[in-house]
Amino acid sequence: MTLFEDLKYRGLIKDISSPELEDKLNNEKLTFYIGTDPTADSMHIGHFSSFLIATRLAKYGHKPILLIGGATGLIGDPKPSKERPMITPEEVEHNVEGLTKQAKEIFGFEVVNNYDWTKNISTIDFLRDWGKYINVNYMLDKDIISRRLESGITFCEFAYTIMQGLDFVTLYEQKGVTLQVAGSDQWGNITTGIELARKKLDKELYGMTMPLVLDANGVKFGKTEGNALWLDKNKTSSYELYQYLINSSDICVIDYLKKLTFLTKEEIEKIEIEHNKAPELRIAQEALAREVITFLHGSEEYEKAKKISKALFTDEIKTLDAKTLKDNFKDVPSFVINEDINIIDLLVNNKICSSKREARELVNGNAISINNDKITDENYLVTKDNAIDKEVVIIKKGKKKYFLGLYK
Numbered sequence: 326m327t328l329f330e331d332l333k334y335r336g337l338i339k340d341i342s343s344p345e346l347e348d349k350l351n352n353e354k355l356t357f358y359i360g361t362d363p364t365a366d367s368m369h370i371g372h373f374s375s376f377l378i379a380t381r382l383a384k385y386g387h388k389p390i391l392l393i394g395g396a397t398g399l400i401g402d403p404k405p406s407k408e409r410p411m412i413t414p415e416e417v418e419h420n421v422e423g424l425t426k427q428a429k430e431i432f433g434f435e436v437v438n439n440y441d442w443t444k445n446i447s448t449i450d451f452l453r454d455w456g457k458y459i460n461v462n463y464m465l466d467k468d469i470i471s472r473r474l475e476s477g478i479t480f481c482e483f484a485y486t487i488m489q490g491l492d493f494v495t496l497y498e499q500k501g502v503t504l505q506v507a508g509s510d511q512w513g514n515i516t517t518g519i520e521l522a523r524k525k526l527d528k529e530l531y532g533m534t535m536p537l538v539l540d541a542n543g544v545k546f547g548k549t550e551g552n553a554l555w556l557d558k559n560k561t562s563s564y565e566l567y568q569y570l571i572n573s574s575d576i577c578v579i580d581y582l583k584k585l586t587f588l589t590k591e592e593i594e595k596i597e598i599e600h601n602k603a604p605e606l607r608i609a610q611e612a613l614a615r616e617v618i619t620f621l622h623g624s625e626e627y628e629k630a631k632k633i634s635k636a637l638f639t640d641e642i643k644t645l646d647a648k649t650l651k652d653n654f655k656d657v658p659s660f661v662i663n664e665d666i667n668i669i670d671l672l673v674n675n676k677i678c679s680s681k682r683e684a685r686e687l688v689n690g691n692a693i694s695i696n697n698d699k700i701t702d703e704n705y706l707v708t709k710d711n712a713i714d715k716e717v718v719i720i721k722k723g724k725k726k727y728f729l730g731l732y733k
Contacts, residue, residue, distance in 0.1 A: 326590065327351045328385045334590055335583040337378060339509045342519055342532040346504070349531065350387070357382065357504035358496055360392030360439075360489075362402060364412065366423030367557035371545060373617075374538045374584045375508050379432060381587075382506070390500060391428045395421045395440030397489060402514075403469050403482040427557060431621060439492045442499070455491050456484075458524040459517065467513035486517040493518025497530060509534040538584060541574035556621055563622050564653040567630035570614040571607060575600075578609040586616035637719075642697045647714035651729070654719070659729035662718065668693070668705040677720060677728055687722065694721045 329347045332338050341347070349355060359379055361372055368376065379389035398417045401409035412420075425436050446454075464470055467486060470478060493515070496502035505515050515532035522530040537545050554569055555561040573581060578600070582593050600609040618627040633653055636642045660675040669684045671677070672693065678684040685703055687693050693700045695707065696719050709732050712718045718730035 337535045339536045340512050340534045346531045354386045355504050356388040356501045357506055358390040358392050358502050359506045362394035362398040363417050363420030363424050366420045367555045367560050370554040389434045391434050391436045393421050393424050393438050395438040396443035400481055400485050402485055442495050455487055458521055459487055469513055486514045489514040490517035490521040494521050504531045506533050508537050541577050558622050562653045563618050563626040563630040564633045567614045571610045573610050575604055581613050647716040650717045654729045657727045657729050662730045662732050665706055665708045668700055671707050692723050
């Protein structure tokens with residue numbers, strides 16, 4: 326299977342700027358770039374599929390360059406509905422440092438910052454050397470810009486596409502970059518760079534986009550959608566990532582295996598057959614969790630996440646220490662327990678239940694557990710002695726809702 330065939334099988338090609346690109350990807354060694362703006366100090370799973378393609382292309386001999394948009398991040402890529410909130414230069418600098426470190430650690434490729442070649446361009450130079458090559462009518466035809474015309478778009482956002490085109494041309498001149506790769510929402514910006522290269526340098530550059538990775542509801546993985554899974558394990562633990570991936574929809578999981586792992590076509594097809602025979606075993610989801618977490622954080626983190634997940638459903642939870650539990654449950658609702666307390670009062674006082682009536686119904690209905698022990702007695706007393714390491718109490722309500730009680 327050629328590189329292009331592999332990318333098509335995985336559903337990783339949406340747009341290409343020229344039919345020539347297929348032959349170039351299969352038979353030449355291209356220098357290409359993929360970028361992200363520093364809106365946070367960590368990438369999330371939405372970036373993962375896009376940035377993973379850098380590794381895929383590198384395996385076939387192409388040279389990746391990862392761009393962090395220290396300059397474009399100060400401007401903000403236009404959103405379909407409204408202007409992005411401006412972030413301060415200090416925030417951008419902090420985020421650039423975090424993303425640069427992360428990109429080097431995870432992907433291991435050269436990282437550049439577009440602020441380095443943009444910071445000394447004056448307004449007049451920007452307009453004369455770059456703006457004069459791009460017709461306003463051409464920009465108005467861009468989907469992301471045309472959708473904003475009715476509600477309004479600022480000149481700041483309007484100029485963003487030229488700045489990204491400037492990056493493409495500059496990287497061609499400085500690094501020999503001839504291809505830009507990005508998510509499908511960046512197609513308009515990619516083609517602006519191609520247009521600039523044609524008019525300014527009489528040079529043909531190339532672009533390729535990938536479909537965005539969506540969840541089962543058709544929503545893009547990403548920070549702005551409120552469902553971000555961060556690649557930084559200190560922001561999203563391996564256990565949290567494991568829980569999300571192991572609960573992936575059957576509708577999506579094979580697509581995720583294609584886009585988010587390096588499993589071969591034959592391996593994925595074998596997993597799909599086994600999964601369809603017994604979907605309740607979640608064979609495909611387990612393979613997804615194993616491959617993604619191992620790539621990002623190593624096999625030890627995957628095994629630890631799997632162990633924690635298993636422990637939560639068995640008495641083995643008591644073999645985990647307080648620190649492990651606190652690290653991996655940092656995002657669940659938590660509260661401090663100051664003294665011995667009746668189970669009903671604990672549930673109501675900490676808003677786990679809305680009333681004593683609800684609390685009693687759940688206790689009597691076997692729907693409350695503490696450290697995986699079912700609590701069926703309304704008079705049960707929660708004490709420091711039955712906390713893990715005399716410090717942590719994991720309360721489970723129903724099948725999936727967890728709460729963290731902490732003794733001082």
